[in-house]
Amino acid sequence: MQVDVLSVFRPQNPGDALxxxxxxxxxxxxxxxxxxxxxxxxxxxxxxxIIGAPAFRLEIRNTGNKPVExxxxxIGPAMLGxxxxxxxxxxxxxxxxxxxxxxxxxxxxxxxxxxxxGYSLYYADSREVLPKRFFLQPSQSGKTRIAFKLPSGQSxxxxxxxxxxxxxxxxxxNAVSFDxxxxxxxxxxxxxxxxECLYVYAGASRxxxxxxx
Numbered sequence: 001m002q003v004d005v006l007s008v009f010r011p012q013n014p015g016d017a018l019x020x021x022x023x024x025x026x027x028x029x030x031x032x033x034x035x036x037x038x039x040x041x042x043x044x045x046x047x048x049x050i051i052g053a054p055a056f057r058l059e060i061r062n063t064g065n066k067p068v069e070x071x072x073x074x075i076g077p078a079m080l081g082x083x084x085x086x087x088x089x090x091x092x093x094x095x096x097x098x099x100x101x102x103x104x105x106x107x108x109x110x111x112x113x114x115x116x117x118g119y120s121l122y123y124a125d126s127r128e129v130l131p132k133r134f135f136l137q138p139s140q141s142g143k144t145r146i147a148f149k150l151p152s153g154q155s156x157x158x159x160x161x162x163x164x165x166x167x168x169x170x171x172x173x174n175a176v177s178f179d180x181x182x183x184x185x186x187x188x189x190x191x192x193x194x195x196e197c198l199y200v201y202a203g204a205s206r207x208x209x210x211x212x213x
Contacts (some may be wrong), residue, residue, distance in 0.1 A: 002028045005071035016100065018092060028169040031044040033163045035074045036100075039064025040136075042159050046188055047100060047124075047145055054186040055124050055147040055176065056157055062136035070142060072130045073105035078119065098150070104130055107146065120149040152182050154189060 007021035017082040045057040060075065062068050083096035091097075098119050107123050123129050124147040136142060148157075156177045177189035 002026060008169070008179050011041065016091075016097060026158055035071050036050070036068055037169060037171050038068060038164050039066075040068060040070070040161060040171060042161055042171060044157060044159055044173040044176050046176050046178060046186070048178075048186045048188075052185040053147055054150055054155070054180060055145055056176065057143065057145050058159055059141050059143045060136070060161065061141040062138055065138050067135050067137050069133060069135050071105075071133050073103045073132070074162050075104040075130075075159060076100075076161070077104070077157070077159045079119070079121070079148060079150070080158075081150065082153050095156075098155070099148070103147075103196070105132055119151075123147075149184070150180050152184075154179050 002025040003019075004020050004025055005019055008017045008019050010017035039062055041061045041063050043059040043061065045059075047057045049057045058075075058077075060070060077099070078093045078097055079099040081098040083091050083094055099121055102121065106122065107129075116158040124145040129145045130142060130144050134142060154177065156175050158175045159173040160170050161172075178186050179189055180186050
């Protein structure tokens, strides 16, 4: 969806912003240059069994009948968590984007700090690093696994593809809600309650998602 922002609060520039007022223009435009979104489907699955830490299987699948070129720089993971600053931060609700503005082309297989809060994400296995660009034949999938270092509490993971910054249409995966205990071990969330929507810049993509309270 494309919107005209009428009132906005941006605590840090460059950085995420809280939109106070907007007008809907209409569906997001389809850009006339790569990446192509035709027939692409993103699937996120929890994979906590191997190392216990928050890790996820990501699959990008070509459901069409012709080859599609995929760019790792357009695959943007995002992580939502509890918002501890509703006054000075870019979210005035209970959830906020802990990890954003990153794409898979930037990731390494090493545990490195991603932001000032010490959260990090990385390829869980160096043998599963996606190429910078690759083709998917009809019914073919590209798969990888990424892991996170997160504080305890409930979080939600989602991945977007395409779109660029304010550029055009994108696609998003399903969202996965989970809990992290004090030892850093993750389990799928067992309770479902009221959801709160948050507009998140997911690396190279923008997606609308919700975090279970």
